[in-house]
Amino acid sequence: MPGRLIELAGEREIQLFTSRVLLDELTATLNKKRLITPVAATGLSADQMLLSYRRIATLVMARQREWPVSRDPDDDAVLNPQPPADHIVQRREIQLVG
Secondary structure, eight states, X not given: OHHHHHHHHHXXXXXXXXXXXXXXXXXXXXXXXXXXHHHHHXXXXXXXXXXXXXXXXXXXXXXXXXXXXXXXHHHHHHHSEESOOSEEEETTEEEEOO
């Protein structure tokens, strides 16, 4: 699913939005030891994958809330984007927002 979403974004069929928090998390994830082989299988380095993603995704700022939305503070940036999102893709689920 992530590959298909990136493909659709590259074709301008959908828009992807990200934040600094999410980019930092993606960087850490792509550089995990257990992902060395799967990342290498793409023919790209983790840095190249991140750069490609940054080219097609729009950087947005998360709105600050007075109270947390979720148990994981990092998820608040995902669940409260600016501009508001129609859908949030998390793991293998698509969640409708609003």
